[in-house]
Amino acid sequence: MKKKNILAITLIFVLLFLSTTGVAASETGRTLKYADRGEDVVKLQQTLNQMGYYNYYIDGIYGKITERAVINFQIDHNIRIDGIAGTQTQSTLYSIPNTISSRGTTTRGTATTKNYDSNDIYWLARIIHAEAQAEPYEGKVAIGNVILNRVNSSAFPNTIYNVIFEYYGNIPQFSPVADGTIYNTPSPESIQAAKDAINGARPVGNATYFFNPNKAAGSWIVKNKAYVTRIGGHVFYQ
Numbered sequence: 001m002k003k004k005n006i007l008a009i010t011l012i013f014v015l016l017f018l019s020t021t022g023v024a025a026s027e028t029g030r031t032l033k034y035a036d037r038g039e040d041v042v043k044l045q046q047t048l049n050q051m052g053y054y055n056y057y058i059d060g061i062y063g064k065i066t067e068r069a070v071i072n073f074q075i076d077h078n079i080r081i082d083g084i085a086g087t088q089t090q091s092t093l094y095s096i097p098n099t100i101s102s103r104g105t106t107t108r109g110t111a112t113t114k115n116y117d118s119n120d121i122y123w124l125a126r127i128i129h130a131e132a133q134a135e136p137y138e139g140k141v142a143i144g145n146v147i148l149n150r151v152n153s154s155a156f157p158n159t160i161y162n163v164i165f166e167y168y169g170n171i172p173q174f175s176p177v178a179d180g181t182i183y184n185t186p187s188p189e190s191i192q193a194a195k196d197a198i199n200g201a202r203p204v205g206n207a208t209y210f211f212n213p214n215k216a217a218g219s220w221i222v223k224n225k226a227y228v229t230r231i232g233g234h235v236f237y238q
Helices: 002-028 039-050 064-076 087-095 118-132 137-151 160-164 175-179 188-198 219-224
Strands: 209-211 227-231 234-237
Touching (some): 039 087, 118 160, 118 188
Antiparallel strands (some): 209 234
């Protein structure tokens, strides 16, 4: 009888231990997905930022840009690609030293080294709207990211306006210049995307080229430039 009582007490303690550790694990390591919020999302964004995958506001909100950063991390580390930071994704992420990765991205705010005025914002918003009107918000910011990368590169003109209206062999670099849609009034979302890009949002890192595979082959870009990522209908290269 005494042995049975000891066994029963031991079993109770084991069950209590397992239940408390299970709660602790669920509280500190929950699966993170789109629309989640909290300090654990902040930690996720900070770690992805340190590794070069996330270059946007660290706000504790698991939005589309955070989801895209997780997808890119999953692609690079052969993890199931679903944009969800589950057990495998988080354990892999947090086991890697927090250094900038070789993906070619840098931390938020380093891309914008020039002073821009309201006219610059307006023209940037125009090219964003013309190129990415139907794209997700991240895709709009990405176009602005590319334009600003060109402005900051010695291989391209050094103003937003001149980058947009640059010609090679009498052919404009951007199709909206050729078809006139560059002059369409940008939407409020495109204007905000321009402001975010100027403020340092860099969803495509150092990319200086993009194209829509459904509309153009992009043969020269594919052969001569390094693939960065795809957002919506556009693929980005550097």
